[in-house]
Structure formats: C-alpha cells, structure tokens
Amino acid sequence: MRILFAEDKFTSSRAILSALKKAGFAADLARSGQNAIELLRNYDYGLAIITMTLADMDGYTILNTLRALKVTTPVIILSNIDTPEAKIRAFALGADDYLAEPFETAELIARVQAILRRSNGYAHPIAQVGPLTLNLNNHTVMVEDRPIHLTGKEFAILELLVLRKGIAQTKETFLNHLYGGRDEPDIKIIDVFICKLRKKLQTVGAEDLISTVWGRGYILHDPQAGPVPEPLVTLAQLPVPAEHAPLQLQAVGD
Numbered sequence: 001m002r003i004l005f006a007e008d009k010f011t012s013s014r015a016i017l018s019a020l021k022k023a024g025f026a027a028d029l030a031r032s033g034q035n036a037i038e039l040l041r042n043y044d045y046g047l048a049i050i051t052m053t054l055a056d057m058d059g060y061t062i063l064n065t066l067r068a069l070k071v072t073t074p075v076i077i078l079s080n081i082d083t084p085e086a087k088i089r090a091f092a093l094g095a096d097d098y099l100a101e102p103f104e105t106a107e108l109i110a111r112v113q114a115i116l117r118r119s120n121g122y123a124h125p126i127a128q129v130g131p132l133t134l135n136l137n138n139h140t141v142m143v144e145d146r147p148i149h150l151t152g153k154e155f156a157i158l159e160l161l162v163l164r165k166g167i168a169q170t171k172e173t174f175l176n177h178l179y180g181g182r183d184e185p186d187i188k189i190i191d192v193f194i195c196k197l198r199k200k201l202q203t204v205g206a207e208d209l210i211s212t213v214w215g216r217g218y219i220l221h222d223p224q225a226g227p228v229p230e231p232l233v234t235l236a237q238l239p240v241p242a243e244h245a246p247l248q249l250q251a252v253g254d
Helices: 010-022 033-042 059-068 082-090 107-121 152-163 171-179 189-202
Strands: 002-006 028-029 048-053 077-081 096-102 124-127 132-135 140-143 146-148 210-213 219-220
Touching: 002 010, 002 033, 010 028, 010 107, 028 033, 028 210, 028 219, 033 048, 033 059, 048 059, 059 082, 077 082, 077 107, 096 107, 096 152, 124 152, 132 152, 146 219, 152 171, 152 219, 171 189, 171 219, 189 210
Parallel strands: 002 028, 002 048, 048 077, 077 096
Antiparallel strands: 124 132, 132 140, 140 146, 210 219
C-alpha cells in the first residue's frame, strides 16, 4: 500500500517516513500543498497524511481542492491546533481523521491501519480465507498456525487478493497497487511475484488458493465458498448456422 505524506519540515518528515516504512508501507513525500494535490490527482494512493501548516497553503485548502476535484483518497490531517472547531472544519471538508500534535508515531500508524482496513471493507485487522490468516497490521501470514515469510511485494499482492477475494484482479491492478503508477516495471513482473507466492503457499499445503483467470489476471477463492463456477460460454464457442459460416480458406502448402 502506497501512502503520500505532505510536509515541508525535514525533521518531522524523516521521523514519520521512517515509521511508515517500518510498518511496511511505501511512502512518497510532497514538499508543498500543490505538489500533494498533483500527486493525488495523477497517482493511486491508499491514503494521504497532510500537515496543516504547509508553506504554500493550509490543510483546509488542500482538502477542499482535493474533494472538489473528486479525489476520494482517505486523508489524515496533522495539526498543532487541538480545538473542536478546527477538527469539525477538517471533517466537514472531507478529512477522514485529525491528529493533534504532539503525538506518538505509533498512534499515527494505528490510525493509518484502521482507515485502510475500513476503506477495504475490514473492521478487524485479521482477515481469514480458508486455512490462511492474514494480519493487516503486522503484515504476518499464517496457514493453519504455520508462518509464511513473504517479501513486501509478495505480501502486498496477497493482501490485494484477500481483500478482493472471489474477484479476478488484472495485472495492471497489481502494478498499480504495488507502485501507485510510478516507476512501474514490466507487467510480466506480476507473474514472477505470483509464481513465488504460490510456491511459498505450496510449502504449507495452500497451493490451490490462487488461480489464473486466462486473459484477465489472478483470483483468490475461499474454499468454504465452494468450487469456482465454470466460465460462461462465449459467442465464439456457439455453433454458427451454415448460412452464416465463414468461408474456409486453405493455407498454401496444405
């Protein structure tokens, strides 16, 4: 999951970026409000953390601009003003959370994780699919009490599959989830990540959770939901009446 942090003070930005990285998030830094708006308009972020007192515009202006542009990315406002009026104004403009300084970075990370869970339809940090248990907070994966050690990219792919179980995800969706539209490698890298992930799941007997949907991408199903339905018959598979059948051309050399 990629997060945007808007802050123009070096010391505080370094501390928060470090905390986000330790929590398993990829984070980009915007040094101005305008830069934050442009990044959020053009790239897909899971969440934005915006400091109220940026040099070129305040957090209220950034929020108002983002929501006017129909940017729905969840936003946490960080501010040194701890009054009900300031919080109410931020929430009215579209903030998802408001954290007054001073605060512990651990509290900020907990709020980030809570918002991301809610935005993905999970109120609880533990997601269960068949024998697989995925902890969205500490980024751990277990299969019937056996831990699986995944890289950051492998966890992010499994996270997306679990959060959208039963729905085929395209390779483009995985790329966007991993890289947020920035510095994306060749799309074939998704096949590599999926192959490695399947091998690790296979070692603990969960190799059948991820399936390939030809021409679309990959899907994770819940074994308790029953077998995956067969694909519908396409028009190309239906018999063609003789009077509408295409001419059969014979290739040279046959």
